[in-house]
Amino acid sequence: KIKTKDLIKKFGEYVDSLGGKYITAKDVGMNTQDMEYVREKTKHVTGIPESMGGSGDPSTVTAYGVYMGMKASAKFKWGSDSLEGKTILVQGVGHVGETLVKHTTEEGAKVYITDINDLKLAEVAEKYGAEIIKADSIYDMDMDIYAPCALGSTLNTDTINRLKCQIITGAANNQLSDEVLHGKMIKDKGIVYAPDFLINAGGLINVYSEISGYQREESLLRTKKIYDTTLEILLKAEDEDITTHQAALLIAEQRIQENK
Numbered sequence: 001k002i003k004t005k006d007l008i009k010k011f012g013e014y015v016d017s018l019g020g021k022y023i024t025a026k027d028v029g030m031n032t033q034d035m036e037y038v039r040e041k042t043k044h045v046t047g048i049p050e051s052m053g054g055s056g057d058p059s060t061v062t063a064y065g066v067y068m069g070m071k072a073s074a075k076f077k078w079g080s081d082s083l084e085g086k087t088i089l090v091q092g093v094g095h096v097g098e099t100l101v102k103h104t105t106e107e108g109a110k111v112y113i114t115d116i117n118d119l120k121l122a123e124v125a126e127k128y129g130a131e132i133i134k135a136d137s138i139y140d141m142d143m144d145i146y147a148p149c150a151l152g153s154t155l156n157t158d159t160i161n162r163l164k165c166q167i168i169t170g171a172a173n174n175q176l177s178d179e180v181l182h183g184k185m186i187k188d189k190g191i192v193y194a195p196d197f198l199i200n201a202g203g204l205i206n207v208y209s210e211i212s213g214y215q216r217e218e219s220l221l222r223t224k225k226i227y228d229t230t231l232e233i234l235l236k237a238e239d240e241d242i243t244t245h246q247a248a249l250l251i252a253e254q255r256i257q258e259n260k
Contacts (some may be wrong), residue, residue, distance in 0.1 A: 008034050009079045012041030025207045032177045046207035055210040058203040059095030065202025065226045067103040070169040072230035077192045084108035087143045092150030096171040101128050153177040160185045169194040184244035194230050195248040
């Protein structure tokens with residue numbers, strides 16, 4: 001269906017009918033204006049504009065977390081977390097992807113970008129000095145870091161076999177088409193993979209902060225800790241000879257048990 005104001009409000013009514021069991025927020029295809037419409041029908045929504053007492057667009061915090069995860073992965077792989085001179089491919093330059101391009105180009109990385117939106121590609125390329133790459137050639141390109149920031153399942157048998165990178169750190173959800181099979185394939189290739197649900201957690205941290213009484217500085221401080229957690233998970237995976245996805249799940253389960 002085509003997104004309309006009425007459709008979004010109807011969605012808000014449905015969210016409200018769940019009585020707080022589900023709290024919605026901005027994601028792919030939605031914006032802060034949409035969250036305003038949802039807010040007219042339910043209080044169970046985050047990511048509303050700061051002028052309305054919310055935290056605004058969580059994308060910048062999400063991107064900051066991915067950036068922290070990327071730097072931690074670089075530290076693990078190369079002994080230094082500097083991205084200066086590294087070649088990075090950002091797949092998808094929406095709100096999160098564009099902000100990641102900003103962080104990495106400012107640090108001196110050589111950044112390549114791809115997206116299905118040609119106008120957005122041209123805008124981001126001009127703004128940050130990134131180079132546009134055709135979508136059908138990205139998996140065959142020599143690069144240091146691959147950053148999937150569009151939709152999920154880009155890491156599958158075909159693409160992993162073709163990938164020529166040393167690190168995978170991106171914002172997209174559910175990047176592994178098969179968590180077990182493709183997690184192991186990446187490990188066997190010697191590629192450092194920072195699990196998506198770990199490094200893209202900045203957005204979730206931000207909306208939690210909004211629910212509990214928003215303070216942007218606190219949200220950013222918590223998101224910065226993604227760096228340390230990423231290192232912890234990469235080291236655990238190496239020590240126990242398991243995939244980073246498995247290591248992340250084990251640490252998550254341990255933390256849940258500790259806080260029961």
